[in-house]
Amino acid sequence: MATVAALSSQPDPTVDAAIAVAGLVKRYDKVTAVAGIDLEVARGEIFGFLGPNGAGKSTTIAILCTLVKATEGSASVAGIDVARHPDDVRARIGLVFQDPSLDAQLTARENLTFHAMVYGVPRSERRERIDRVLAMVELTDRADAVVMTFSGGMKRRLEVARGILHAPEVLFLDEPTQGLDPQTRARLWDHLRDIRQATGLTIFMTTHYMEEAEWCDRIAIIDQGRIVALGTPDELKSQVGGDVIVLQTDDNARANGEIAARLGVTAVVDGETLRIEVADGAAFVPRLITALSMPVKTVTVRRPSLDDVFLKLTGRAIREGDADGMQSFMRAFAARRG
Amino acid sequence: MVTQTTEPVATPTEPAAAPKKASHVRVSTAQAVYIIWYRDVLRYGRDRTRLVTSLAQPLLYLLIFGVGLSSSIGRGALGGSGAPSSFSYIQFMYPGIIGMAVLFTAIFSAMSVVWDREFGFMREILVAPISRSAVALGKALGGATQATIQGLVMLVFAPIIGVHLSVISVIEVIPLLFVLAFSLSCFGVAVSARMRTMQGFQVMMNFLMMPMFFLSGSLFPLSGLPAWMTVLTRFDPVAYGIAPVRSAVLGGTGLPQPFVDRVAAVTIGGHAVPLLLDVAILLAFGMVMLGVAMRSFRHRD
Numbered sequence: 001m002a003t004v005a006a007l008s009s010q011p012d013p014t015v016d017a018a019i020a021v022a023g024l025v026k027r028y029d030k031v032t033a034v035a036g037i038d039l040e041v042a043r044g045e046i047f048g049f050l051g052p053n054g055a056g057k058s059t060t061i062a063i064l065c066t067l068v069k070a071t072e073g074s075a076s077v078a079g080i081d082v083a084r085h086p087d088d089v090r091a092r093i094g095l096v097f098q099d100p101s102l103d104a105q106l107t108a109r110e111n112l113t114f115h116a117m118v119y120g121v122p123r124s125e126r127r128e129r130i131d132r133v134l135a136m137v138e139l140t141d142r143a144d145a146v147v148m149t150f151s152g153g154m155k156r157r158l159e160v161a162r163g164i165l166h167a168p169e170v171l172f173l174d175e176p177t178q179g180l181d182p183q184t185r186a187r188l189w190d191h192l193r194d195i196r197q198a199t200g201l202t203i204f205m206t207t208h209y210m211e212e213a214e215w216c217d218r219i220a221i222i223d224q225g226r227i228v229a230l231g232t233p234d235e236l237k238s239q240v241g242g243d244v245i246v247l248q249t250d251d252n253a254r255a256n257g258e259i260a261a262r263l264g265v266t267a268v269v270d271g272e273t274l275r276i277e278v279a280d281g282a283a284f285v286p287r288l289i290t291a292l293s294m295p296v297k298t299v300t301v302r303r304p305s306l307d308d309v310f311l312k313l314t315g316r317a318i319r320e321g322d323a324d325g326m327q328s329f330m331r332a333f334a335a336r337r338g
Numbered sequence: 339m340v341t342q343t344t345e346p347v348a349t350p351t352e353p354a355a356a357p358k359k360a361s362h363v364r365v366s367t368a369q370a371v372y373i374i375w376y377r378d379v380l381r382y383g384r385d386r387t388r389l390v391t392s393l394a395q396p397l398l399y400l401l402i403f404g405v406g407l408s409s410s411i412g413r414g415a416l417g418g419s420g421a422p423s424s425f426s427y428i429q430f431m432y433p434g435i436i437g438m439a440v441l442f443t444a445i446f447s448a449m450s451v452v453w454d455r456e457f458g459f460m461r462e463i464l465v466a467p468i469s470r471s472a473v474a475l476g477k478a479l480g481g482a483t484q485a486t487i488q489g490l491v492m493l494v495f496a497p498i499i500g501v502h503l504s505v506i507s508v509i510e511v512i513p514l515l516f517v518l519a520f521s522l523s524c525f526g527v528a529v530s531a532r533m534r535t536m537q538g539f540q541v542m543m544n545f546l547m548m549p550m551f552f553l554s555g556s557l558f559p560l561s562g563l564p565a566w567m568t569v570l571t572r573f574d575p576v577a578y579g580i581a582p583v584r585s586a587v588l589g590g591t592g593l594p595q596p597f598v599d600r601v602a603a604v605t606i607g608g609h610a611v612p613l614l615l616d617v618a619i620l621l622a623f624g625m626v627m628l629g630v631a632m633r634s635f636r637h638r639d
Contacts, residue, residue: 065465091364091467101458105381117373118466120365162462 016079018043018170018202019064023073026059026225033059035225036073041204041218043169046196048216049206050306056225057206058174064204065172066090078169091119094163098175100155104148108139108158111147112165119166133161136198137191153184157191164195173205177212189215210306219306223314237304239313243281244302247274249294262291370468374476375483378450382484392446392488396439400495403557404428404435422593429591430601432499433584434556436511440489440519441554441576445547447481448526452539470635474527478628481523482516489515496587507590514586517617518579521624525575528627531634550576555584560604575623577604578616585613 019041026034034056041047049057062068064077066086075082078092102111112130121129134140137157147155156176163171176192177185189212196203205216213219214233221229221236229236247267249255252274259267259276263284267274278284281301289296365373382388408427454460463473490512496503529546533539553567554576563571571577584602589595603610611619 067465087364087467090465095461095465097458097461099458101461103377103381103454103459103462104457105384106377110380114373114377115462115466117376118365118370118463118468120369120467 019077021075024070025072027071043202044200046203046216048213048219050213050219051222055222057222092169094168094171096159096163096173096176098178102147107144107146109143115162115165133165137161153180170202213306228313236309242279245276245281246300248298249296367469367472370472371476374473375480378480396435400435404431433587436489436492437556437580439492440485443488444481444485444519444522445526447484448530451530452533452536471632474631474635477527478523482520485519486516502591504590507586510586514582517620521620524624524627528631531631554580578619582613582616
């Protein structure tokens with residue numbers, strides 16, 4: 001699986017990437033928002049940009065969407081250079097902003113019709129496409145209701161529907177589930193994955209929700225304008241030291257000796273339990289159990305979270321940026337800081 | 339519990355699953371103008387209360403101001419010697435109030451640019467693969483359409499005011515109102531494109547719109563004014579919109595044409611500005627403002 005290649009894997013230049021970024025730098029008067037980013041996202045991938053606000057993820061997404069010009073470096077989306085042909089890029093991307101950008105006085109269908117017209121969807125295809133995207137996000141029965149009457153989750157779903165209406169090659173989502181309750185968030189993710197499954201769309205999203213990042217195929221953790229880690233959620237978590245196995249037997253001391261002798265790893269005695277750190281806990285447990293001569297009373301495998309990864313890589317918890325996180329990326333770069 | 343496997347969520351990397359090429363074509367500038375215009379008109383049509391309430395202010399001026407001043411000024415007092423005795427202030431003022439309805443509507447519909455920005459829809463427009471200039475022009479035409487309709491609706495009060503409109507004067511008035519509406523709409527969009535907040539726009543507009551209204555000759559003739567005011571009125575583009583409208587509205591009433599011309603026309607250095615020059619001045623102002631508006635849109639975000 002090319003898209004979930006190992007951490008060390010180099011992007012293959014022969015792959016026709018959905019997004020390719022090289023040496024990207026964005027400097028404002030005194031602030032360097034993006035300090036040299038290299039990145040390649042394969043077609044059909046769900047790629048997450050994870051980091052606190054002010055880390056540079058919003059500026060990067062704004063450059064990719066042609067809303068901001070890079071100071072140095074190059075970026076292409078759907079194979080098209082964002083600096084040289086911004087209009088061609090815009091025609092091939094869909095955007096879902098953190099803040100609503102719907103016309104609340106128009107109906108769902110009218111909002112979609114406007115979008116279809118602006119993106120040049122032929123009149124003969126409009127109706128069918130609008131019906132299809134409305135069905136995808138389960139808003140068919142509200143198609144002719146004025147958007148003003150919609151809940152926050154419905155508005156976001158409508159925006160996702162609008163974002164894919166013109167069959168873009170890449171869908172950008174900036175903090176797509178910000179401010180939604182967990183149930184609505186999970187449902188939106190179901191929709192996004194269904195859409196990806198159905199259309200092969202590439203999804204590029206920013207988030208500072210760790211849980212959300214777990215749903216991505218690959219994640220880049222960005223801090224102070226640089227990518228500090230890049231890989232699948234599992235790869236990133238394995239950077240912390242893999243899984244933690246907590247084991248309890250009738251004779252922990254003897255078990256400890258057997259583990260060291262037969263499996264070559266060191267366990268730590270922690271009260272009534274033994275703690276073992278291994279790269280791949282799921283694969284290690286069967287070996288562990290067959291290696292031991294005594295019955296195992298309990299065994300649990302705990303996996304490090306992305307919070308642990310971020311903390312380890314940056315020395316800070318991601319939530320510190322939350323106050324800024326309430327800003328949309330448009331406002332964020334209007335204030336000249338990504 | 340143990341397994342959060344690395345099962346990759348069926349990433350379609352095979353060419354077969356690649357996104358199908360979008361079948362759309364890029365919209366032309368003319369189409370883009372139409373789409374932006376269409377949305378504004380759609381919203382205007384939906385908002386029926388606005389059509390009614392926006393008539394309230396001109397009506398208030400017309401009925402209270404007009405009736406009040408007509409009584410105190412008396413008939414035949416306007417237009418100097420040779421004024422027909424049947425001609426009252428309210429009849430003089432009526433075309434000016436039509437112009438007022440156009441002015442206010444044009445400016446307030448330009449507020450939708452600020453409104454769209456505040457409620458986020460402007461982002462949907464700005465990231466679309468359409469020309470920014472088309473957005474500015476579409477907005478200006480949308481406002482112009484609304485303002486023209488509001489101005490035309492004012493014509494239904496003609497019988498009450500004692501102005502008898504001929505078909506010809508109505509036909510003349512439509513394009514004249516549109517030119518006024520379009521120029522003022524361009525001005526409104528030029529201002530609103532630079533405004534960040536609704537309050538800012540309203541303050542700005544009160545500083546610009548009210549003087550433009552008062553100096554336009556809507557409420558009083560532009561002749562025989564103090565020198566400083568004469569100069570100011572000649573710099574008010576609205577004056578060149580009111581004059582032809584007044585001429586057309588009053589022209590069909592049976593009043594003597596020389597009198598109508600005298601009471602309606604803007605004079606510069608003692609010479610009456612002819613109709614075509616009025617229109618040209620107004621359009622020139624509109625074009626400059628449209629240029630400013632397009633520039634602001636292009637350089638935004």
